[in-house]
Amino acid sequence: MNPIELSSNARQHLKTLVLFTLLLSVTGWVMAADDYVVKLDWPTMIMSLLGGLALFLFGLDLMIKGLLAVAGERMKQLLEKLTVNRVTGALSGTLVTAVIQSSSVTTVLVVGFVSAGLMTVSQAAGVIMGANLGTTITAQIVAFKITNLALLMIAVGFVIQFVGQLSRTRHLGELILGLGLIFFGMNVMSDAMYPLRSYEPFLNLMVEMQNPFYGILVGLVFTALVQSSSATIGIVIVMASNGFLTLPAGIALSMGADIGTCVTAMLAAIGKSRDAVRSAMIHVGFNVLGVLIWLPFISVLAYLSVSISPSVTPDIITMETLAENTPREIANANTIFKFSALLLFLPMVPLFVWAVYKLYPVVEDETNQREIKPKFLDKGLLTAPTMALDAVEMEIDSFRQRLNSLFNHAVQADSITLDKLTFEDKYVERLKNYQHQILLYLGKISEADLDEALQNRYLKLITVVNILESMVETIDNGIVQAKHKAFENKFKPSETMTNLLGNLAKEVGKGVDNALLSLTEKSEDKAMLVLSVKSTIDHLIQEALKHQARYLKADAQRMMIFRLEMQLVDAFKRMHTLSKRIARYQMTTPSGNDKS
Template structure:
């Protein structure tokens, strides 16, 4: 069973605590001032107990969906850079799984920072993410509380009787959905006596004032940092006839504004691209609400026309039957309409936030920072692992650049270039440590079997890349500095055979970078196939050395020692690259021993 992260649990505890603080004075006052027979203690326990089940069910369902659809989310988000409309659809699809437009925005920031998409292209994804958050409201509005316990039982059976991980994930989804409806039923039952309680009815009626309703929903959403939770609770209250359609629409609008707080908090201390993405999210949501603020009555008429009608009911029962679906439809129509209206102006949005948040003119610090690792993605392991893979490619590119500079330094016998390589290894060490720490944090999450395998594979690749950097910095650089100090000239062996070996190794590291970037199995096989060529070059170098020693004797023993050190180091680099290649291949595809 999935357990919420401490961050999510903290948000929900704050939200429930806030409701408790707000509701307790009303209970105390009502209990002392009314002469009716309402059981306030029972009502309070049912309200908060049901709310706890409702919120836990939401988190359970979301976590299971993330695990079940992790690879699909990753693949979907990797194809966003061509069309703003497909970007909006992809943003909606991913957010409907994650149930957090803020997490989608954070992910988009990573792509923009890495140059994988432009800011204007990312705007479509951010707009589409608002549509994805309406899915929960649509699910909750179905009002199938009577099937809740059956869903929990079926989900439990799938979880504990099946050995297939995929079936277990969908069992968790079903259990989460059942808990949502079961919590709804308990809350509805707990609040039903309030239908005849005048002060509470007056309080709910005040929500029809748009600004008041928007403010209340925005504050609650800012506390729990989930617009889906807010709209779900609004629909539950509407199912008891407490909230009219105009009030429900105002509360849904407020939830859209309140969720901007999450994006704002996530951008604090982040790069300029993160602040711009958060600004787009905030501007889009607030402008969208302001655009519709005066048209709430017209929107109410529209959703009444397109929503089911309970013709055989009247009064509060009619409201309870019709308004939940109407609010869910209004929430969806509002977000879809805003996306269609504003998506034509993505370029203008981009230019606006670039003016509001200009690029920093301060020089960049020399210390390297990860390009992709973001703690906000840890709660979505499939996407966090994808960022780890991209950061490994970043590390591989630095190691490849180190080897490239090593060749130049040897050809020119330039001591300064050897010192520069040592500094580049410091950058590689920093990235290695950052990746290791990020993976450590990832181990605290609920990982699928496949995700756990990928995590361990990436951890091994991280170690091997760091070792390659150390071989270059410790062995090759030291040999090079010694060659400079002793003023050793390049021999024919170094100029021909070892030069060929070096360029073969450059191809190996370039291919290793491709493996880490794309999980490319063909590239991994190519590295394994290079073994014969590399061994042949080593043999030729040794034969040329032996021939030279016969002719010259031991007078150039320092040169021979240098060449042997070079060959040993390059063979070590190939061996480590080969290990990375094997980690990226199914075991059945190779039988070649280390």
């Protein structure tokens, strides 16, 4: 997730603040009806609470933005590299989230990696599980009573951001400023809530929070609204530091936040690949199951967190003692809860992957859109250049089949749909990546000691592979993009023009296929077939041009259709020209004499 995407959360936070305002206003109005003993300044309290929440959320966004700018690229590289197995994946997810202080950001990055084919669902599962543990660092930091340093951090961060000459320095100032605003916002919220310590209706409401189901629901809804479990945990600790929450209630709220944060992952998966959706589903399953397992044992979790937390042990529990002990205990309970879930579920990653594939099975289109990986380019063959070049020829034949598939799909005369265009766009990118891998392999072959015959063969193959790239670019820019424009403007060529272009596409497609077969089969007959259809293709092009001239009108829509049809004709001409180049290479002897 980049800073631009993060800043778009401001709209979501604004909606949250509006809803929160309405909730507080209604709550204040209802409670004021029973406000006989204590008179509270509800407007001032609501403004302070909202202002503190706004500062907290703004500071959180600012801090994440600064962290991503300072260390975001390194974090992405870490995520990409440390996913060899589920253990290293979990470790990388923990480290990255501990640094950028947001499991939501880590999850969104992972969903993006899976969608781009850079990470498998199994690798993503480990990272997502680790991210849940990494986010507990936020609670640990917030639990330390360093809010008195908030204004100092704001001042230091502002100065660094204001006077910094380098963008990295300014982003560091942004990070410190954001952290200061987080703590200052918490301070403001804490001061706003302080009068409620002696307000009976509110204290009764907090007693209801002892019901774990109620606490989980509140934590879930609030986190889904603000799309940040860190924000929810921060507010829970603010309430605990005022003595409003007991430890079990705080644990229930943090569990609800753990489920609520899944909303961000599901939103990030919208419009992405099916594997990206599966990764988000694993996030949901992991978090929900972790809560369900610990739900009957909240008292045990509370006992464990108390036993490892430094605390005062008074004879009588008061709001003051709750305020002193509970924030740290909630933070520790949160860490124990997530660490135990990680230890339990990490060995079960294959089971999670199996389950999401059962719930969201593979479809035919998905199989066709997986990354194309070379079949024959074995690194072990690089020590034997002749065999390595044979492998490249076999890979080119595999590329030929996929190129034909793309070309035939792109020139289909049936109706243009958004799904078909999306499929072609993705297929183009996959073929470009495939061609790049073949080119890289050829580059490694060139490092070997090649004799003259092998050098000639190498030069022919690398030329052909470069021509393949030009063919894919021609299909993309000339045919697929023309279809995009036709779809956007709802244009449809005439039946006569459709037939002409269909016949032209058929002949050009056969030429492309024969040209590549002439190379892989070392067949001069195939090469001759490519060169022999030149007159047929020229005739079809002339017929298309005559049709265009006959029906050309000084009409904006007709002119647009004319340009798109000419774009298609030019693309077919270029495809045939590229095919002839390959055919001529095959018919050229090593000495350079052309037999054609």
